[in-house]
Amino acid sequence: DSGVTQTPKHLITATGQRVTLRCSPRSGDLSVYWYQQSLDQGLQFLIQYYNGEERAKGNILERFSAQQFPDLHSELNLSSLELGDSALYFCASSVEPLLYTEAFFGQGTRLTVV
Amino acid sequence: DQQVKQNSPSLSVQEGRISILNCDYTNSMFDYFLWYKKYPAEGPTFLISISSIKDKNEDGRFTVFLNKSAKHLSLHIVPSQPGDSAVYFCAASLQGGSEKLVFGKGTKLTVNP
Numbered sequence: 001d002s003g004v005t006q007t008p009k010h011l012i013t014a015t016g017q018r019v020t021l022r023c024s025p026r027s028g029d030l031s032v033y034w035y036q037q038s039l040d041q042g043l044q045f046l047i048q049y050y051n052g053e054e055r056a057k058g059n060i061l062e063r064f065s066a067q068q069f070p071d072l073h074s075e076l077n078l079s080s081l082e083l084g085d086s087a088l089y090f091c092a093s094s095v096e097p098l099l100y101t102e103a104f105f106g107q108g109t110r111l112t113v114v
Numbered sequence: 115d116q117q118v119k120q121n122s123p124s125l126s127v128q129e130g131r132i133s134i135l136n137c138d139y140t141n142s143m144f145d146y147f148l149w150y151k152k153y154p155a156e157g158p159t160f161l162i163s164i165s166s167i168k169d170k171n172e173d174g175r176f177t178v179f180l181n182k183s184a185k186h187l188s189l190h191i192v193p194s195q196p197g198d199s200a201v202y203f204c205a206a207s208l209q210g211g212s213e214k215l216v217f218g219k220g221t222k223l224t225v226n227p
Binding site: 004035041045056105 | 120
């Protein structure tokens with residue numbers, strides 16, 4: 001158990017809908033990262049938050065947004081969903097922005113858009 | 115443009131033998147490299163890392179080698195065990211401006227009894 005909790009584990013929704021994925025980081029971790037893993041792809045970095053503020057942005061679509069709350073949990077919002085958004089979405093956390101430290105991953109949320 | 119490449123999608127070895135997983139990167143500014151292991155239906159789990167100031171790091175059965183001039187790193191598992199069967203991801207990070215981990219696509223290792 002990495003200590004990072006993601007909910008829900010599975011999500012099935014229709015095209016055009018909006019969903020929210022939730023992540024609770026490890027106790028004491030201030031940084032939260034979101035990654036997307038599509039079929040046969042590596043993990044694509046989406047966005048990072050540190051202590052409530054956006055720290056780095058990757059290949060995140062404009063239809064996607066995220067935030068980190070004062071209690072440090074984070075939510076990833078996906079809207080106007082398309083079939084191609086079907087993927088595993090991972091959250092990871094670390095004590096601080098990566099400076100020779102490793103990030104710990106949650107089990108992921110499997111999103112299926114039908 | 116893929117900055118971290120794992121050119122072998124899969125690797126099969128016999129139990130007790132050595133497993134060698136390879137990773138190449140293109141960005142010479144990367145200064146920290148990690149290997150993650152992932153079982154089905156689970157998140158990636160950190161395995162071992164190496165800083166660019168080193169060329170080798172060892173942790174039990176796992177050793178990572180870094181060749182900066184070739185922009186290449188490898189993970190050696192000796193001896194391989196059936197429980198090592200998983201997907202292994204190579205990742206790299208860039209200090210001082212970009213704090214994200216850049217991942218390769220992974221290599222699926224199968225260790226046969």
